[in-house]
Amino acid sequence: MKLVLIGAPAAGKGTQAARLVEHYGIAHISTGDMLREEVAKGTELGNQAKSIMAAGGLVSDELIIAIVQERIKKDDCAKGFILDGFPRTVVQAEKLEDMVKLDHVVYISAPDEVMLERLTARESCPKCGATYNKLFLPAKVAGVCDKCGEALTQRKDDTVEAGKARIATFHEQSEPLVDFYKKKGILFEVDGTQAIDEITKAIIAGLDK
Numbered sequence: 001m002k003l004v005l006i007g008a009p010a011a012g013k014g015t016q017a018a019r020l021v022e023h024y025g026i027a028h029i030s031t032g033d034m035l036r037e038e039v040a041k042g043t044e045l046g047n048q049a050k051s052i053m054a055a056g057g058l059v060s061d062e063l064i065i066a067i068v069q070e071r072i073k074k075d076d077c078a079k080g081f082i083l084d085g086f087p088r089t090v091v092q093a094e095k096l097e098d099m100v101k102l103d104h105v106v107y108i109s110a111p112d113e114v115m116l117e118r119l120t121a122r123e124s125c126p127k128c129g130a131t132y133n134k135l136f137l138p139a140k141v142a143g144v145c146d147k148c149g150e151a152l153t154q155r156k157d158d159t160v161e162a163g164k165a166r167i168a169t170f171h172e173q174s175e176p177l178v179d180f181y182k183k184k185g186i187l188f189e190v191d192g193t194q195a196i197d198e199i200t201k202a203i204i205a206g207l208d209k
C-alpha cells in the first residue's frame, strides 16, 4: 500500500503514521524527521534547512524531492510506505506522480486553533523518539520519557510564533493538495479533532473499504 498523509502541523500525521505502519507492516517516511536528523548531524543539507524549518517555511521542492526519490528506493519500501509530510506543494505532488502510483491519500483535518494549541503542548524524547502531548497524551512523570527515562524536549518550531507561520504555510502551499487529490478520486478526509484511537479506526476503515 502506498499512502500519503496530509494535514496541517499537529493534525496528528506522525502519530497516525506510526500506528498505520504497525498495522500494515509498511515503511514510514517522514520528511520532517529526515530533515531534523540532518540538522542534528550538522550536514550541509541540515544547515541549509535549519533556519527555514525554525521559521516555519518549506525547504525547496528540488531538495526534498531528491531526498524522497532516494528514500523510496530502499528495501523497506518494497511492501509499501506512508509518506508523512510529503508532498507539501503541488509541484512535489506532481513529481511524486512520476515516481509512484498512490493507492490512497488521507487528509486529517482540524481547525487552526486546535492545531496551534496542540502543537505548543507537544514534547518528544530525543533518545527513543517517543512523542507526548501535555493536553491528551502526557508523560507519567512531567518532562520525563515513560519508555526510557530521558528528559523530554520540545521541537524548536513548536512555539506559538513558528506554529502560526507553519499553519499559514500549510494553508498557502499545502491545502491545494486536497483538491489535487480529490480530483484524482483517491482522497478521503478524517476529522482530526477526534481522540487518537478514533482517528486510527476511521483511517483503517477508509483504507480497507
Ligand code: AMP
Pocket (backbone or CB within 6 Å): 009, 031, 032, 033, 035, 052, 053, 054, 056, 057, 058, 059, 060, 061, 064, 084, 085, 086, 087, 088, 089, 092, 157, 166
Ligand atoms: P514536519 O515534521 O512534517 O512538521 O516538518 C518539519 C519541517 O520540515 C517543515 O515545517 C518544513 O520546514 C520541513 N519540511 C518537511 N517536509 C517538507 C516538504 N515535503 N517540503 C518542504 N519542507 C518540508
